[in-house]
Amino acid sequence: MKIKSLQFIFCYAVLIYGTLTLNACKGIPRETEVFSSDFERGVPVNVINGKVEQYNGGGVLGRYSEGGFNVEVRGMKDHDMIKITFDLYIHDTWDGNAAGPDGKDIWIMNIDGGSNVYASFANGTCNNCTQSYPELQPPFFNGTFNFALNRPNSNAIKTDLPGACKLKDVKGGTSMYRIQRTFHHTSSSLDLGCFAGLEDPDKANKSCNESWSVDNMRITAIDTRE
Ligand SMILES: [Ca+2]
Ligand SMILES: [Ca+2]
Numbered sequence: 001m002k003i004k005s006l007q008f009i010f011c012y013a014v015l016i017y018g019t020l021t022l023n024a025c026k027g028i029p030r031e032t033e034v035f036s037s038d039f040e041r042g043v044p045v046n047v048i049n050g051k052v053e054q055y056n057g058g059g060v061l062g063r064y065s066e067g068g069f070n071v072e073v074r075g076m077k078d079h080d081m082i083k084i085t086f087d088l089y090i091h092d093t094w095d096g097n098a099a100g101p102d103g104k105d106i107w108i109m110n111i112d113g114g115s116n117v118y119a120s121f122a123n124g125t126c127n128n129c130t131q132s133y134p135e136l137q138p139p140f141f142n143g144t145f146n147f148a149l150n151r152p153n154s155n156a157i158k159t160d161l162p163g164a165c166k167l168k169d170v171k172g173g174t175s176m177y178r179i180q181r182t183f184h185h186t187s188s189s190l191d192l193g194c195f196a197g198l199e200d201p202d203k204a205n206k207s208c209n210e211s212w213s214v215d216n217m218r219i220t221a222i223d224t225r226e
Pocket of ligand 1: 060
């Protein structure tokens with residue numbers, strides 16, 4: 001084993017037990033998991049407006065249509081970066097960049113009240129649709145958002161999952177994305193908000209036609225200054 005690898009393992013052991021600070025250990029980020037859930041045991045206490053539903057054999061946080069949830073993390077130790085990872089399921093018939101009354105269908109992630117992801121998604125039976133994802137934020141000029149024109153399901157890691165309601169049990173009715181965001185952050189508290197803004201002329205069945213959920217969410221505070 002290389003000396004560098006041995007140093008890495010030793011320094012992680014030191015960091016885990018947290019009693020020593022060694023010059024040899026500087027430069028190795030200290031990572032602390034501050035939230036982790038696979039939603040198999042219900043709604044974690046720090047999820048606001050949380051609900052858990054069974055989808056495809058496991059618990060997911062959702063389903064939501066319009067609206068969504070917040071995760072409140074408090075009392076974090078010193079850090080300068082936050083990493084957030086989770087699976088995002090886009091269920092049933094999303095119309096992406098389509099004009100009204102069917103679109104646009106937008107999924108939103110806010111960090112401490114500021115926009116982190118604002119992207120349209122297309123899924124299901126939408127003909128000639130486009131979506132902006134994997135572009136995370138549409139450029140804003142001439143008084144309007146200009147969403148990228150990507151094909152439906154762009155950057156999805158699974159496209160053969162069953163739908164949840166309108167396309168229940170139909171293969172390809174749900175697409176799954178892996179959301180990974182890392183950003184500068186130093187406050188001891190973090191507010192993560194996930195929402196959607198969806199347009200559907202079929203008001204009575206909107207929550208069945210277009211919904212979303214998340215799974216396997218992890219939030220990690222990182223101190224790169226150790
Ligand atoms: Ca799960
Ligand atoms: Ca729609």
